[in-house]
Amino acid sequence: MDPLKPAHEEFLRLVAGVARELGIRELPEIERTRHQGFGFFTARFHKYRVGQRQLEETVRRVQGSYEYLSGVSVSGLYLNADLNVRRVAELTLSAALRLGSRYGYTDECRAGSFLIEHTSANPVHPLHVGHGRNAALGDSLARLLRFCGNRVETHFYVNDCGAQVMYAALGYSALKAGIEERARRQKPDAVIGLVYSAVNAIAEINKLKKELEREQDDERKREIIREIDEWVSVLRRLMDADRDLVGKLVETLGRRDVASEAAELNKRYEAGDPEVRKVVREVVELVLAGQRATLAKLGVEIDHWDYESEIAVWSGEASRVVSELCRRWPQYIERRDGAVVFRADRFVEDLGLREALDLPKFIPPVTLMRSDGTTLYVTRDVAYALWQARRGFDRVIRVISSEQTHEQAHVKILLHALGCAEETRKIVHYTYEMVSLPGVKMSARRGQYVTLDSIIEDASSRSAELARGRDSKIAEEAAEGVGVGSVRYAFLSASPRKPVEFRWEVVLDIRQNSGPFLQYTYVRARSILEKAAGIDGNIVIPDEMLQEEREILMKVAEWPSVVRRAAASLRPDYIAEFLNGLSLLFNSYYEKAPVLKAEEPVRSFRLALVYAVKSVLEAGFYILGIPAVARM
RNA sequence: GGGCCCGUAGCUCAGCCUGGAAAGAGCGGCGGCCUCCGGAGCCGUAGGUCGUGGGUUCGAAUCCCACCGGGCCCGCCA
Numbered sequence: 153m154d155p156l157k158p159a160h161e162e163f164l165r166l167v168a169g170v171a172r173e174l175g176i177r178e179l180p181e182i183e184r185t186r187h188q189g190f191g192f193f194t195a196r197f198h199k200y201r202v203g204q205r206q207l208e209e210t211v212r213r214v215q216g217s218y219e220y221l222s223g224v225s226v227s228g229l230y231l232n233a234d235l236n237v238r239r240v241a242e243l244t245l246s247a248a249l250r251l252g253s254r255y256g257y258t259d260e261c262r263a264g265s266f267l268i269e270h271t272s273a274n275p276v277h278p279l280h281v282g283h284g285r286n287a288a289l290g291d292s293l294a295r296l297l298r299f300c301g302n303r304v305e306t307h308f309y310v311n312d313c314g315a316q317v318m319y320a321a322l323g324y325s326a327l328k329a330g331i332e333e334r335a336r337r338q339k340p341d342a343v344i345g346l347v348y349s350a351v352n353a354i355a356e357i358n359k360l361k362k363e364l365e366r367e368q369d370d371e372r373k374r375e376i377i378r379e380i381d382e383w384v385s386v387l388r389r390l391m392d393a394d395r396d397l398v399g400k401l402v403e404t405l406g407r408r409d410v411a412s413e414a415a416e417l418n419k420r421y422e423a424g425d426p427e428v429r430k431v432v433r434e435v436v437e438l439v440l441a442g443q444r445a446t447l448a449k450l451g452v453e454i455d456h457w458d459y460e461s462e463i464a465v466w467s468g469e470a471s472r473v474v475s476e477l478c479r480r481w482p483q484y485i486e487r488r489d490g491a492v493v494f495r496a497d498r499f500v501e502d503l504g505l506r507e508a509l510d511l512p513k514f515i516p517p518v519t520l521m522r523s524d525g526t527t528l529y530v531t532r533d534v535a536y537a538l539w540q541a542r543r544g545f546d547r548v549i550r551v552i553s554s555e556q557t558h559e560q561a562h563v564k565i566l567l568h569a570l571g572c573a574e575e576t577r578k579i580v581h582y583t584y585e586m587v588s589l590p591g592v593k594m595s596a597r598r599g600q601y602v603t604l605d606s607i608i609e610d611a612s613s614r615s616a617e618l619a620r621g622r623d624s625k626i627a628e629e630a631a632e633g634v635g636v637g638s639v640r641y642a643f644l645s646a647s648p649r650k651p652v653e654f655r656w657e658v659v660l661d662i663r664q665n666s667g668p669f670l671q672y673t674y675v676r677a678r679s680i681l682e683k684a685a686g687i688d689g690n691i692v693i694p695d696e697m698l699q700e701e702r703e704i705l706m707k708v709a710e711w712p713s714v715v716r717r718a719a720a721s722l723r724p725d726y727i728a729e730f731l732n733g734l735s736l737l738f739n740s741y742y743e744k745a746p747v748l749k750a751e752e753p754v755r756s757f758r759l760a761l762v763y764a765v766k767s768v769l770e771a772g773f774y775i776l777g778i779p780a781v782a783r784m
Numbered sequence: 785g786g787g788c789c790c791g792u793a794g795c796u797c798a799g800c801c802u803g804g805a806a807a808g809a810g811c812g813g814c815g816g817c818c819u820c821c822g823g824a825g826c827c828g829u830a831g832g833u834c835g836u837g838g839g840u841u842c843g844a845a846u847c848c849c850a851c852c853g854g855g856c857c858c859g860c861c862a
Contacts, residue, residue: 186808187807187808189806198843228805229804313862316861316862317862488860490860493860515787523860529861529862553856554855557857558787558788559857559862649790650790651854651855653796657796657811658796658811661796663824663825664811672822676821733809742825743818743827746821747821
């Protein structure tokens with residue numbers, strides 16, 4: 153139910169009539185007026201080369217009487233119309249009272265079925281802030297599209313292939329008992345994260361030492377020594393976290409050729425060696441248990457966990473991708489020391505695909521297979537993309553950070569080269585920019601990151617701290633909900649295209665544009681309704697409304713179209729912005745207009761208005777995944 | 785060196801896809817209010833070369849080009 157629909161239709165009829173009279177063949181676009189004082193709806197006639205007088209006269213001739221519009225006017229070459237606020241208000245309040253937190257849904261926002269892949273962090277460490285943005289975006293897209301009545305399935309791609317997993321597995325099998333014991337006490341992903349970083353550092357140091365022995369050039373030698381020092385200090389830092397564990401890892405693996413062992417392990421894993429398979433899966437499951445717990449805390453549920461090994465490797469799909477490309481495009485295949493390289497650069501150039509596939513201007517060649525016969529991430533990703541595209545959804549949305557722009561372009565090119573036009577069209581690389589923390593440099597390989605767990609925890613304790621001075625028990629209870637709300641809002645409120653700097657003053661700013669601000673608004677609205685104990689269904693719209701009441705009603709009336717726009721353009725931030733605007737209006741109103749103490753019938757009207765605001769906030773909270781706390 | 789993205793008020797951001805009215809919010813600043821449903825409040829006000837320079841257009845924050853500044857990426861890593 154869209155309360156603006158009748159008014160929109162009336163305006164549409166007017167505009168169409170005017171256009172017809174003026175001999176304009178197309179229908180001028182109808183917009184929500186951007187500037188105050190020029191009505192609610194606008195149609196522009198600039199490009200049709202008509203005079204203002206002519207437009208005015210035509211409008212006068214064509215316009216009829218309207219139920220939902222008022223004040224049709226021409227200003228310059230704009231045709232504007234205001235709303236009949238009373239009529240629209242009736243529709244809005246009755247829709248909100250009837251639908252509650254489902255208000256906002258309209259049939260027009262259904263757009264098909266969606267497979268959404270998101271988060272897909274490597275299973276060797278805990279989730280960090282960047283994954284938080286990915287998870288919040290992916291999850292909210294899923295919620296938004298579900299709210300709109302679409303079929304949605306969420307997927308997490310478990311990258312259990314490749315060297316980094318093998319590093320974790322090597323460390324794990326070397327110190328199994330100690331690690332398992334720790335994983336019972338601490339979060340298992342944190343434990344494995346430490347193991348992974350330590351083994352990685354050991355491997356790096358060993359590789360560099362070997363290089364140092366062979367190296368002749370003094371300049372280069374000094375540089376290698378510098379790099380070794382850097383990794384040694386990484387190791388030292390990891391020791392501070394768990395001296396016993398990291399010390400034992402150095403002892404056990406320090407003299408071994410960890411890099412070669414990892415490569416060997418990887419080869420056996422891809423071949424499906426049962427022994428390796430068992431170890432790798434054990435370590436991966438430990439990490440996933442931890443990652444799952446973090447996601448659950450954020451209110452994120454994943455429907456399917458897709459294992460790279462199964463879907464791309466053991467199924468033979470990745471190999472088929474390679475052989476099929478060799479068969480179709482032998483002229484673009486090069487073999488370098490046994491590795492298979494696809495000359496994506498020349499392929500794109502020769503076939504002139506840049507425009508058609510909307511590719512970046514620089515495309516490097518892409519290696520499809522290592523010289524030891526194992527697959528590479530991009531090849532497996534192509535196999536996975538095909539698998540996704542063939543699961544019977546209209547669209548596949550892959551939420552992947554902008555770091556992978558080039559890799560995702562490769563996937564697109566390779567799909568095209570395989571002749572999978574249909575599949576390519578379905579797949580969307582939903583990109584978002586990085587999250588940074590002031591003064592923190594992150595590197596997963598160096599075990600240097602701020603975990604999502606610590607961010608959520610920090611947000612919760614800080615929000616409890618901010619509430620000190622009020623009821624501390626309530627603050628305590630609400631802390632986690634407010635913490636989660638603040639974190640999710642911080643990730644979702646900016647356009648995905650913009651880098652986000654995570655700063656506590658902003659994230660927890662109660663006055664505006666934050667999760668807690670919305671939650672606080674919600675608590676206020678809810679508290680009024682609780683005290684009122686029930687709303688009369690017979691709402692009389694008063695003849696004299698406050699300016700704030702008019703504004704809130706029109707804002708609430710716009711909610712369904714905001715939902716539609718957000719869903720159509722896949723932008724949860726539109727929802728966040730809208731809720732922030734609504735909250736600002738409501739808080740201002742709250743201060744001016746007593747609800748419970750008002751005389752009837754104004755009291756009932758105001759209660760209905762509060763209920764409508766509360767309902768919109770609830771719907772928006774569902775979409776953004778912000779906990780609707782009752783008190784805070 | 786090349787590629788992708790970002791640059792709008794002191795700060796955080798919306799608007800850019802699809803050009804059109806005086807470029808919108810909030811925070812902070814300044815000045816005020818409050819025996820009232822939750823003060824983590826409210827009202828008012830000042831504050832802008834839309835990074836810079838060209839171009840296209842009747843008209844550019846919006847489209848094109850160049851440059852400057854920031855982030856990310858350019859591997860037989862993922």
